[in-house]
Amino acid sequence: MIRYTFARLTSLIISLIVASLVIFSVIEVIPGDPASFMLGINAREDTLAALRSEMGLDQPLALRYFDWVIGMLQGDFGNSWTYKTPVSELIADRIWVSLPLAIYALILSTLIAFPAGILAASRRGGVSDVTIMGATQMGVAIPNFWFAMIMVLIFAINLRWFSAGGFPGWSDPIQGLKSLTLPAISLALPQAAILARIMRSSLLDMLSEDFIRTARAKGLTRRQALWRHAVRNALIPVITIIGLQFSFLLAGGIIIEQIFFLPGLGRLIFQAISARDLIVVESVVMLLVFTVIIVNFAVDITYAIVDPRLRRKS
């Protein structure tokens, strides 16, 4: 187990180093000078030079890379060029929108997908199965931003139950949660559709397994066998998908955040890319990569705990 953990940890560190190199070099070669973006078309050459040196852009590339990495190791992500505030503060503010939104959407999608998937599997070929599969087909096919616009039209413009967007902050948790509801539903529906289909097919696979037949032979009804044995075992692939979806929801809300003008991480990256605020882009992307790598590491370790065969293989 210790050797296995050590091996995983080594690969984690190598992944992080490679990721930091790739992120830094890719972002640095994007055409576009941040200084001239900030100063516009009337800027004079000496002003541009003054700003470039203020932002440290006149330093050699390698030096800037090491400054960035060493800063991050000490928890210092540097200062945003456009906002002129520490990147860590920007991220800290935004994470309180993106993280709750991702969790909210994940809970919603799970709450929808589990019953739908189980129902469809247990009534395989029946009316509810066909209906649910039809609905999920649509859910997978229709993009989440379209759902978002339709919901704004119905619930914000016509019914006035929700505001059309924006985020009032967590000082009033009810209002905060309310403002994240439409975005969370828009994010959750397509995810729920995918999850429900996986839940269904994974359950159906289980239902044809030998141990289910044994359970039935022992006298359990089809329903009892489903609930006691099949659902639990079917959860393993489903949980893997939920893990993947979480990373997607955390970083992938860019369009939804744009539609609901939410101050989240996605919108921060979007604004930073167009403003060539490279330091912000690099740090946020690195943070997201770090999160994904850590989650994968945790999953690897969990697998090893669950499945002893994995430990011996390494």
Add this chain to the structure above:
Amino acid sequence: MHKLLLSVTVSTFALIAGGTSAQTDITVAIQLEPPNLDPTGGAAQAIDSVLYSNVFEGLTRFDGDGAVVPGLAKDWDISGDGTVYTFNLNSGVTFHDGTSMDAEDVKFSLDRARSEDSTNAQKGLFAGITDVTVIDPMIIKVTLDQPNGSFLFNMAWGDAVIVAAESIENIASNPIGTGAFEFSDWVQGDRLELVRNDDYWGTPAVLETATFRFISDPTAAFAAVMAEDVDVFVGFPAPENLPQFEADSRFQVLVGNTEGETILSTNNKMPPFDNLLVRKAVAHAIDRQAIIDGAMFGYGTPIGTHFAPHNPDYVDLLANSPYDPVKAKAFLAEAGFPDGFTTTLKLPPPSYARRGGEIIASQLRQIGINAEISNLEWSQWLDEVFKAKDFGLSIVSHTEPMDIGIYANPEYYFQYDNADFQALMVELNATADPAGRTALLAKAQKIISEDYVNGYLFELAVATVAKAGVRGLWVNQPTAAVDLTVVSWAD
């Protein structure tokens, strides 16, 4: 918790005090969020949109029609040779941190903007200043190296506002000015709040609080106005929705002019555009109204030169380049391109460029010019088109007020090099007398129109959608600003 209690108490109080009288808070949406709050350190228009006149003031200022009126300077004397400006400052002006505003602050602001390590995006405004001297706390003397007819105009820009040495360090996050509103809070990515400055030196504002929100997506903008989440949207991004608001009695729609001359920028040094006849052909191939209708849903004023049509000095030169594809083809043949040619059309992100570009490309195809469109991000555009001058054609709106002077710079990205025009601009700068300036400006407009330097398309319009009860909003945008100092609600 304390903060929460306090705000509850305050709002309850406001509710009681408000009683039956009109609303005293307003929520204003604009498209872009300011990157930071220092109007003297960046070109982002959003900074001025939020802060100009509301929080920061200069020696002079623009009013809603673009006229230059006194600001922090009460009045001024100009020496006979036009090189020395002596400003008398208003007394009793304080910054929002309580420190007083006097001639030392003016000197500090001007010297800072023109210093070597200045990061002022419009440093050119201060280029002619050779000396700034404090005569007494209320009098400041500015000396120029040569007469400059637009000096008072320059001092009205958002980049020339007066800041204080005491508060300059944190200006980007905590702007301290002298205006009728004080900065109160900024939740980055979401909203920015201003509160009324009760110690304001001039006429106090009617509104007590103002909240700015930042909504760039056109669909979201429409939803926010329809759901009445915002009271005012300045620079509404979806012109196709305006008729719907006009028909709705809850709203008013104000369509005004900006200082944005939208032009088909032409690389005057790159063959075949170095040939006047080719540029003339292009100018005659353009159907301005089709572009305004197709790209701007009918909002915009056709222009025949690089000058704002609402400016009193504007000369209507549309007759120089009427839409006439037959003539255009003839000019092209005369230039030696009877079968046309292929060139690039590099478009920045705004919809006037992207939509307008498609229409212009098809109009140019009519006369045999094949314009290959490539869509660029702003920073790419700045690199490729503006800096490297690697383009044949581009479309861009030049939003700086009174910027005809760019044609005197042969290094400017469209690379127009005409010694007569350059001499004319020197003469203009040295002329302060209004009648003389008008004549010179008319001549300048004519030269660039007859040289067909760029394709002159239209003056960019700005649409403001507001609740019906809002009064005192600027209709035009003579500079990027949402001046709330005289805005109020009808009872």
